[in-house]
Amino acid sequence: MASIDIQSIRKSFGAFPVLHGVDLTIQDGEFIVLVGPSGCGKSTLLRMIAGLERISGGDLLIGGQRMNDVPPAQRGIAMVFQSYALYPHMTVRQNMEFALQIARMPKAEIDKAVENAARILQLTPYLDRLPKALSGGQRQRVAIGRAIVRDPKVFLFDEPLSNLDAALRVATRIEIAQLKEAMPDRTMIYVTHDQVEAMTLASRIVVLARKGIAQVGTPLELYERPVDEFVAQFIGSPAMNLLAGEIIATGAETVVRLDGGGTARSAVPTQTSDMGRKVNIGVRPEDLLAVSGDGLFSGEVQIVEALGEVTQLYVARPGGGAHIIAKLPGIHPDLRHKTVTFGADPAKVHLFADGRSLLYR
Amino acid sequence: MTLAAHSHAAKPLRKRIADASEPYLYSAPALILIIGVMLVPLVLGISYAFRDIQLLNPFSGGFIGLDHFRALGQDQAFFRALRNTLWWTGASVFLQFIFGLILALLLDKPFAGRGLVQALVFLPWAVPSFLAGLNWAWLFNPVIGPLPHWLHALGLLDAPNNILSDPQLAMWGPIAANVWWGIPFFAITLLAALQAIPRDLYEAASIDGAGPVQRFLSITLPFLAPTIAITILLRTVWISNFADLIVVMTNGGPADRTQIVASYIFTQAFKRLDFGYASAIALVLLVLLLVYSLLIVLLRQTMLNKG
Numbered sequence: 001m002a003s004i005d006i007q008s009i010r011k012s013f014g015a016f017p018v019l020h021g022v023d024l025t026i027q028d029g030e031f032i033v034l035v036g037p038s039g040c041g042k043s044t045l046l047r048m049i050a051g052l053e054r055i056s057g058g059d060l061l062i063g064g065q066r067m068n069d070v071p072p073a074q075r076g077i078a079m080v081f082q083s084y085a086l087y088p089h090m091t092v093r094q095n096m097e098f099a100l101q102i103a104r105m106p107k108a109e110i111d112k113a114v115e116n117a118a119r120i121l122q123l124t125p126y127l128d129r130l131p132k133a134l135s136g137g138q139r140q141r142v143a144i145g146r147a148i149v150r151d152p153k154v155f156l157f158d159e160p161l162s163n164l165d166a167a168l169r170v171a172t173r174i175e176i177a178q179l180k181e182a183m184p185d186r187t188m189i190y191v192t193h194d195q196v197e198a199m200t201l202a203s204r205i206v207v208l209a210r211k212g213i214a215q216v217g218t219p220l221e222l223y224e225r226p227v228d229e230f231v232a233q234f235i236g237s238p239a240m241n242l243l244a245g246e247i248i249a250t251g252a253e254t255v256v257r258l259d260g261g262g263t264a265r266s267a268v269p270t271q272t273s274d275m276g277r278k279v280n281i282g283v284r285p286e287d288l289l290a291v292s293g294d295g296l297f298s299g300e301v302q303i304v305e306a307l308g309e310v311t312q313l314y315v316a317r318p319g320g321g322a323h324i325i326a327k328l329p330g331i332h333p334d335l336r337h338k339t340v341t342f343g344a345d346p347a348k349v350h351l352f353a354d355g356r357s358l359l360y361r
Numbered sequence: 362m363t364l365a366a367h368s369h370a371a372k373p374l375r376k377r378i379a380d381a382s383e384p385y386l387y388s389a390p391a392l393i394l395i396i397g398v399m400l401v402p403l404v405l406g407i408s409y410a411f412r413d414i415q416l417l418n419p420f421s422g423g424f425i426g427l428d429h430f431r432a433l434g435q436d437q438a439f440f441r442a443l444r445n446t447l448w449w450t451g452a453s454v455f456l457q458f459i460f461g462l463i464l465a466l467l468l469d470k471p472f473a474g475r476g477l478v479q480a481l482v483f484l485p486w487a488v489p490s491f492l493a494g495l496n497w498a499w500l501f502n503p504v505i506g507p508l509p510h511w512l513h514a515l516g517l518l519d520a521p522n523n524i525l526s527d528p529q530l531a532m533w534g535p536i537a538a539n540v541w542w543g544i545p546f547f548a549i550t551l552l553a554a555l556q557a558i559p560r561d562l563y564e565a566a567s568i569d570g571a572g573p574v575q576r577f578l579s580i581t582l583p584f585l586a587p588t589i590a591i592t593i594l595l596r597t598v599w600i601s602n603f604a605d606l607i608v609v610m611t612n613g614g615p616a617d618r619t620q621i622v623a624s625y626i627f628t629q630a631f632k633r634l635d636f637g638y639a640s641a642i643a644l645v646l647l648v649l650l651l652v653y654s655l656l657i658v659l660l661r662q663t664m665l666n667k668g
Contacts, residue, residue, distance in 0.1 A: 050564075050568060051567075051568075052564050052567070052568075071567070072568045073567065073568060073569065073570030073571075074570075077568070079564075079565070079568050081561050081564070081565060083559065083561055085559065085561040085562050085565040086565075087562065087565075087566075087579065087580065087583075089583040098566075098569050098571070098579070099568075099570055102569060102571055102575060103570060146565075146569075150569075
């Protein structure tokens, strides 16, 4: 049993509060990814689970046992650090053996565990090398190997791929996904600021904001049904566009008159009492379509970023303000400085009142 | 034609000379300074070792070959000084290192007022060595200093006597002063090395289940090893040459019990004014220290190659 119960955990550094009461239940075998802006406390939360930070308030239960004051080594966890944290004067083998030797495991078992981990991670030829003779990706695999040999119930990853270059990051990400597949009953908690890692690896994503957890859900839940403007803009890249307006028709389909002039239809249902309410509509850049005739808004395309598979357009916002970003499939070299009208499928138009999504109430 | 050919040939020649001498001209000022300040006195000092130079004897100054070294081979005072040097250097370096390491480990942990304590701790290093020697000599003096009375109260001394006048204990006086004076050096250098150790290594080790002792042995010590090797080498050479405290506190006495080679050289040169014999002793000390340094450097090299 390696379920993790986080019960109104708080953390402050001195008088400065970082986490104000986080509640989260993680099931056996889940792959949880913690995301959030820098300074939101996602690494702190991970380090509290690891036992590297004191818990200022609340309870941490791993497998039903209270772990607040249990030393890190006895929590049944293993951690992979962003900086790898390999012991530089020990060989790959010694790095992986270290914890097992401290636990006084018999030599034969240690060798078996190390060789098994080395085989999984393709590190066998490097077992007698020092970390300084390895590439960044190999070092990170050693760090993962050091976690595997201990056979922990919970793996903790603290931005493990941030120090790798782009190609290696993709390769190592896939290795981590395969590792999880090979160990379906192990719980993994993974901190990252990388959207792609979060979306591809997680069984559930936890979005942390400055005040605590903003939303917990599967990657697609967060993408399709964000609970508020923060999550809506945090998940997805480029971020969701928000346009201010006022509800002019309610019912199963809501109609919003936008301050910039156009009207928007949204599949989010509203009640008669919502009539005249000030709202923001949210449309993801990839959901905006160039239309002829009526649309959400019209604007001059000021910057064109051709990425090949898609073209990102930075469109002047009616009435001024930050650009509205649209992502059109294919190549559109001729749109620069043109005025284009954009529309969107009502099913893809989100509604937010006072920052909260009208889907949830 | 011939004139043109001549000027053609002359120019490259002058330029060739200029080009060839260029590096020497650039390095000349530094080289002349080094030769003037270091090599000339060294050669002069070495030459004294083979000459009979006594300041008060106007007929001295002649070349005497290896006579000084033959005399040195018979000189029991020299061998006693050599043994005392080993004792003085070994005990001082060891205690300075141990206390310096403990101090560095304590100062590495954050606590309120750490900056102030760090500044205070490094104060002894700023005290001139002969003032430190005088102060410690007074501290050991039972008439004005508290130390003999404290040592007596603790049962370490039979009576509150001055240990500096006790042939068995006298060496501990300068050693105590030297340890007090030299701890900051080790503390500073080891603290700098400690603070360069990545914190997440300790975190990884604590997750791996390593206790404080294992963390110290598996992470701290390997990281400190190069610094420890180089600081111990430096301090050994300095301390074995460091006669100030001994000259000020005991002047080599009682009965030559605290005479080290460096203070023996000082006595020969500036008390007996026998510069030739003093130079011969200094040459022997130089060779011994060179051999020692070479051994340490070789040891460090093999350690680094292994690592």
